[in-house]
Amino acid sequence: MSTNAEIILASRPTGAPVAANFEHRAIEMPTIGDGQVHLRLIYLSLDPYLRGRMNAGKSYVPPFEVGAAMGSGCVAEVMESRNDGFAAGDLVMGGIDWVERQAHSGEGLMKLDGRTKPSYALGVLGMPGMTAWAGLNIHGKPKEGETLVVSAASGAVGSLVTQLGKSYGLRVVGVAGGAEKCGYVVDELGADACVDHRDLDLNAKLAAACPNGADIYFENVGGVTLDAVVPLMNPFSRMPVCGMIANYNDTGAAEGQDRLPFMMRSILTKRIAVRGFIVRDHWEKFPDFLAEVGPKVISGEIKVKETMTQGLENTPAAFISLLEGGNFGKQVVQVGADPTA
């Protein structure tokens, strides 16, 4: 009578994922055992790092298994609880499978306090927000008056990096895809300038926007933006690296010019500190992040933009689009009704 559904990994992609790599299928309703909760999925988060989990082989997160449900950070409602930590009606967030109705142990779930929109727990007040805050503060080491270049500046991470950078007294130069996003980055997020990475004149325009060079490059895209920024990096500059979306679909080493020697020579002569990081490395500072950013989101000082896709079945298309830059702000899929809306 009741229907349930999930998204599974049907096959591993070669290069860019296609619709056939996913399957949306009907399944049985769950029953819960002692200690479990019955969850109803409301929002699921789509993030570029999920592309890596579609590959076999270990990375910093385990791969999805072919034939099994995929998952990510999600917001869900507890419909029934046999776990003392949760009660029916609780809204929770955590790592949850892309299954409309599921049994869950409760492990790793956090209750939402209701002070902001629930979906913000997947974006500006969740993993992407913490990525922005930790990367900029811990690895970017910003000093007032410096110049910060932010790639994917209208995205879930970049939009907070941009706004935090301005709040710290930096000159902030965004890089984003297209005039609409660039306009948003300057007009709404407050960046001093924003350059379109599709512009054939990217290098010259970025250089013009950075008259004093770049002291911090917040790297989460790779590709042409990296090439344009490296020549602008100042001595003793910092490059936190939290994503390489431009290369996530690569199937092997690219032919063409070898860009590594120039990069290494730049690192050497300019004494650049390049540092990869992953948000969970700094998870112990999540309360510090929330204490700084939470009130600014509630007050509206920090602007938030979401691309909200409706329906679990549209998750694959939304994810494919995300990897191509089709989102504008944080990409979320609404799977079920939000009781707070």
Add this chain to the structure above:
Amino acid sequence: MSTNAEIILASRPTGAPVAANFEHRAIEMPTIGDGQVHLRLIYLSLDPYLRGRMNAGKSYVPPFEVGAAMGSGCVAEVMESRNDGFAAGDLVMGGIDWVERQAHSGEGLMKLDGRTKPSYALGVLGMPGMTAWAGLNIHGKPKEGETLVVSAASGAVGSLVTQLGKSYGLRVVGVAGGAEKCGYVVDELGADACVDHRDLDLNAKLAAACPNGADIYFENVGGVTLDAVVPLMNPFSRMPVCGMIANYNDTGAAEGQDRLPFMMRSILTKRIAVRGFIVRDHWEKFPDFLAEVGPKVISGEIKVKETMTQGLENTPAAFISLLEGGNFGKQVVQVGADPTA
């Protein structure tokens, strides 16, 4: 009657320097003015970074001018002094032109204290030694039991990195060119293993020598060694970068595989800290370096190897050879008699 001679930059090299880029020519004897000293060159240091100074354009050191004397770190004797800081007979070291007899302002010259061979002030107790000490300690952040991979392990910098690494309780794996150098790195310098970078099986052999991966890669060569090490880097590993000798003669971006995406992905997923540095960034710690390394050189605990070329006129050939790895240990040219020998 008296003859004098110098080495000038005759023309800028394209790619690898050739003999015609240098000129050894006779010049007049100098006369000194108030505040100056008359120097007699004894030893001159040849270092890979000098290749960069043969190019036009700013780098972290100013370029040599075509038609003017080249220079480097040198040891010289004060023959006559009109400077209160120096007296005839003093042995000094500092940045000095490649001119047998020259007038010098005295600026930047340090008197040698005579406790070790004068030429060591150009190697293990000078700039290369300080590079090794600062890179390993400040950027490598070694912890006992970790694995350190050292490129150019028999060279001026690498040989001290290797020996310091062992003294700090690290597993040290050297990379060097040829069986003789590799034997020296293990038998004399005490490395746990050494792999020949010319070995076609470099990747597998280096992996076998690093059963627990690599926590620090002391990078001063680039090229195939870097490619072999990156896959072995552990999470939260460190890569101090103080040289890219494999690429110093590059004339432009190399064709072929683009190695940058793999490097950036590795930096991200393994959270590698890649940090360029130049010895003068840390010059305020030179006394700390000397306090640790000086006594160990005097006692013989730290081994020192030099390749000593005789005659100013042979400097170009020795430099060309250095860039091809023809030296074994620190490359020095003896220009004149050493009064302490």
